[in-house]
Amino acid sequence: MDDPAAGAPAAAVKALSCPSCGGAIEIKAAGYTVTIVCQYCSSVLDVANPDVRVITEYHEAAAALEIPPGTRGTLDGIEWEAIGYMRRSEGGSYPWDEYLLFNPYRGYRWLVTDGRGWSLGEMLTRTPEWSSPSGLFVGGERYEAFFRDTPAQVDYVLGEFYWRVAVGEEVVASTYVRPGWMLSREANGSEINWTLLRLLKPKEMSEAFGVDVPPRSRPPLPHQPSPYHGTIGKVATIGFATLGLLILLLILFSGRGPLLTERMTLPQTGQVQSATFGPITLDGAYQAVSIKARAPALDNAWVDLDYALVDRRTQVSYQAFGVAERYSGRDSEGSWTEGDRSSAIKMATVPAGIYDLVVDASATRWKTNPSAMIWGSAPRTGPEPIEVEIVASTGMTFLSNVIFAGFLILIPLGFMFFRHAAFETSRKGESDFSGTAAQDDEEDE
Amino acid sequence: MLKVNCPHCGAEVVFRSAALPVRVCDYCQTTLIRSDEGVRQVGKAATLPFDVSPIQIGTRGRFEDQAFEVIGRVRWGWTDGSWNEWLLLFADDRHAWLGEAMGQFMLLAERPIEDLRDEKFQSLLQGKPVDVGTEARLDDETLIAADMRGASCIAAEGELPFTAVTGWSITSVDFRSASGRCASLQRDQEGAHFYDGRYVTLAELSPTNLRPIEGWRMPAHG
Amino acid sequence: MNGRLFLYSLWCLGITGAFLAATMYGYSPFADGGRVAPRAGIYGPTHK
Numbered sequence: 001m002d003d004p005a006a007g008a009p010a011a012a013v014k015a016l017s018c019p020s021c022g023g024a025i026e027i028k029a030a031g032y033t034v035t036i037v038c039q040y041c042s043s044v045l046d047v048a049n050p051d052v053r054v055i056t057e058y059h060e061a062a063a064a065l066e067i068p069p070g071t072r073g074t075l076d077g078i079e080w081e082a083i084g085y086m087r088r089s090e091g092g093s094y095p096w097d098e099y100l101l102f103n104p105y106r107g108y109r110w111l112v113t114d115g116r117g118w119s120l121g122e123m124l125t126r127t128p129e130w131s132s133p134s135g136l137f138v139g140g141e142r143y144e145a146f147f148r149d150t151p152a153q154v155d156y157v158l159g160e161f162y163w164r165v166a167v168g169e170e171v172v173a174s175t176y177v178r179p180g181w182m183l184s185r186e187a188n189g190s191e192i193n194w195t196l197l198r199l200l201k202p203k204e205m206s207e208a209f210g211v212d213v214p215p216r217s218r219p220p221l222p223h224q225p226s227p228y229h230g231t232i233g234k235v236a237t238i239g240f241a242t243l244g245l246l247i248l249l250l251i252l253f254s255g256r257g258p259l260l261t262e263r264m265t266l267p268q269t270g271q272v273q274s275a276t277f278g279p280i281t282l283d284g285a286y287q288a289v290s291i292k293a294r295a296p297a298l299d300n301a302w303v304d305l306d307y308a309l310v311d312r313r314t315q316v317s318y319q320a321f322g323v324a325e326r327y328s329g330r331d332s333e334g335s336w337t338e339g340d341r342s343s344a345i346k347m348a349t350v351p352a353g354i355y356d357l358v359v360d361a362s363a364t365r366w367k368t369n370p371s372a373m374i375w376g377s378a379p380r381t382g383p384e385p386i387e388v389e390i391v392a393s394t395g396m397t398f399l400s401n402v403i404f405a406g407f408l409i410l411i412p413l414g415f416m417f418f419r420h421a422a423f424e425t426s427r428k429g430e431s432d433f434s435g436t437a438a439q440d441d442e443e444d445e
Numbered sequence: 446m447l448k449v450n451c452p453h454c455g456a457e458v459v460f461r462s463a464a465l466p467v468r469v470c471d472y473c474q475t476t477l478i479r480s481d482e483g484v485r486q487v488g489k490a491a492t493l494p495f496d497v498s499p500i501q502i503g504t505r506g507r508f509e510d511q512a513f514e515v516i517g518r519v520r521w522g523w524t525d526g527s528w529n530e531w532l533l534l535f536a537d538d539r540h541a542w543l544g545e546a547m548g549q550f551m552l553l554a555e556r557p558i559e560d561l562r563d564e565k566f567q568s569l570l571q572g573k574p575v576d577v578g579t580e581a582r583l584d585d586e587t588l589i590a591a592d593m594r595g596a597s598c599i600a601a602e603g604e605l606p607f608t609a610v611t612g613w614s615i616t617s618v619d620f621r622s623a624s625g626r627c628a629s630l631q632r633d634q635e636g637a638h639f640y641d642g643r644y645v646t647l648a649e650l651s652p653t654n655l656r657p658i659e660g661w662r663m664p665a666h667g
Numbered sequence: 668m669n670g671r672l673f674l675y676s677l678w679c680l681g682i683t684g685a686f687l688a689a690t691m692y693g694y695s696p697f698a699d700g701g702r703v704a705p706r707a708g709i710y711g712p713t714h715k
Contacts, residue, residue: 008657009656009657009658009659010497010656010657010658010659011495011658011659012497012658012659012660012661014495028497029497030494030495030496030497031494031495031496031497031498031527031529032496032497032526032527032546032547032548034525034526048522048524048525048526048527079661079662102548103661104497104498104499104658104661105499105647105655105658105661105663105664106548106647106664107547107548107549107647108547108548123547123549125549125551125621125625125627125644126621126622126623126624126625126644127589127621127622127623128623129623130623162526162547162548163525163526164524164525164526187577187578189577190577190592190593190594191577191591191592192577192578192591228671230669231669231671231672234672235671235672235675238672238675238676238679239675239679242679242682242683245683246682246683246686249686249687249690253690284693285692286691286692286693286694287693288693288694288695288698289693307700316702316703317702317703318700318701318702318703319700319701319702319703320699320700320701321700322699345699345700346695346698346699347698347699347700347701348692348693348694348695348698349692349693349694349698350693394693395693396690396691396693397690398689398695398697398698400695400697401686401689401690401695401696401697402686404696404697405682405683405685405686408678408682409678409679409682412675412678413675416671
């Protein structure tokens with residue numbers, strides 16, 4: 001401050017007066033700014049040359065902007081000043097706002113919004129690594145094509161810019177996205193510019209520039225990440241890992257070999273036969289007991305089995321019943337069979353002890369099989385007594401438990417997948433590449 | 446290192462390198478050329494217009510682990526804007542250019558024209574125009590023409606390897622690549638020069654002695 | 668780790684816990700039969 005030659009900080013602004021209306025204008029990015037719009041009379045001024053010259057005059061009133069030029073805000077820890085504003089559109093439709101941010105030590109950035117959310121953009125100094133019709137690679141990340149070459153025009157400007165911007169100026173823009181990021185390519189005859197934009201969180205924008213952002217936008221922005229993005233893979237991994245673990249436990253604790261194998265012979269008269277088998281020693285504090293009954297020669301008859309597992313000491317009994325049945329015959333379509341020659345039951349939480357298995361069983365012939373009479377086929381087995389093999393075993397796990405747990409595990413997963421898919425369908429609905437574009441008919445290229 | 450008094454105004458003028466024979470006197474803007482016979486004046490340089498560049502003569506930094514000091518500048522203008530090219534002097538007497546435009550920095554060093562073998566470069570050297578987006582090969586890398594413009598020298602300051610006379614016009618073609626590399630081919634009436642390098646950020650140069658600008662906090666580096 | 672992932676992990680942990688508890692007792696809500704009070708009549712050798 002005391003020694004002029006030693007260099008006081010450079011003034012941040014350069015003042016001049018508008019040749020059209022005489023108003024005092026300040027240039028914030030002196031040396032770079034080419035075009036500045038006079039804030040009093042809206043004349044667009046060319047400041048690239050030492051003499052300020054008026055290029056064109058407009059008589060539009062400046063609309064109240066969300067971020068008036070001169071506003072400062074901090075994003076990613078860097079302070080920026082908004083110095084320019086322009087509104088662009090696709091031939092007048094689907095307009096969007098762009099604010100030019102400046103920091104002399106950091107360069108320029110862009111704040112872009114179409115009303116649904118804000119993105120912070122930076123012009124790239126490198127070109128994409130490779131490209132295919134559906135996407136391209138930049139900085140090691142893949143971006144999928146979203147909008148193909150679309151004309152974008154400038155509809156309104158206010159403030160300063162580093163090139164000779166003019167209302168009506170047009171570029172051809174194409175857009176590529178990945179969750180949270182958008183890559184924009186803009187070309188006119190003499191240059192191609194690539195801009196990488198990051199979708200800002202509503203909190204970043206409201207803290208930086210005091211601008212409110214709608215929490216949920218419909219439809220989602222092209223680069224809006226799904227609410228399940230990033231977590232759906234992890235959730236699926238946890239779900240399937242849990243299911244795998246349960247299946248492993250099912251196998252590990254399914255039990256050893258049979259504790260008892262016996263046979264009963266039942267006449268096919270329906271008369272109940274009773275037999276007591278044992279002893280069955282159950283060692284564990286609690287276990288499940290499976291009883292399987294199998295009648296290999298069963299045909300057109302059924303076997304009722306009443307089981308009672310009786311603790312010798314306490315006389316408490318654990319009861320269940322099973323049915324094995326088998327029917328067969330012929331009809332107009334050929335032979336048919338129905339039923340299962342074995343029956344399996346599983347009793348839960350049987351305490352330790354020495355048990356007898358009391359089986360009350362009967363076999364009954366199914367006399368009224370119409371196909372036997374109509375088709376005159378002799379039943380395959382006569383009314384000989386049916387032999388039933390009964391096998392009892394123990395285990396700790398139930399397949400039905402695993403299946404039930406599987407449903408519980410997969411239902412929330414399915415719900416999340418469904419919601420994620422619905423979001424992505426909604427997001428891609430706007431794209432030119434989704435195949436379900438709700439746009440106008442495609443023009444010939 | 447040669448210290449002389451400016452023949453025009455008497456102020457002390459320093460020439461740091463024999464490879465940089467041209468110097469603009471900081472006080473009277475007279476352009477001086479140093480040769481075996483001594484130092485002579487060759488006219489006055491235009492005053493630089495005001496700008497908000499963070500770099501100034503005397504800024505120091507590091508590029509790829511080599512320390513440099515900014516000792517000169519040429520300001521170029523074209524129909525739609527202007528940019529700075531800062532001259533960097535390294536400890537081993539090499540020099541390079543730091544091009545500054547739209548807040549982006551290109552660090553370039555001159556390379557012999559003979560290195561340009563691709564036919565697209567040859568075509569440019571012959572004066573034929575090239576479309577933006579045209580690809581040319583150099584050192585197993587594909588460079589893409591990013592823009593082509595005619596420019597003229599606005600002003601200069603400090604020490605320079607050549608006389609930067611106001612009004613000197615060139616045609617400049619800039620190239621970019623997928624890796625961040627950049628190049629610039631500049632042609633004027635007398636010949637062509639080719640510069641090769643890459644884009645850098647101000648932060649990665651760890652600069653010190655940046656120009657303070659009112660109202661803005663200088664980032665802490667180096 | 669976000670909220671959804673955490674809650675789902677808790678959910679799976681709970682299911683696994685319940686499964687392990689059921690396995691310890693050889694229990695299933697889908698099991699057959701049940702226990703009844705001591706029957707009339709005596710089966711098996713209860714006295715020598």
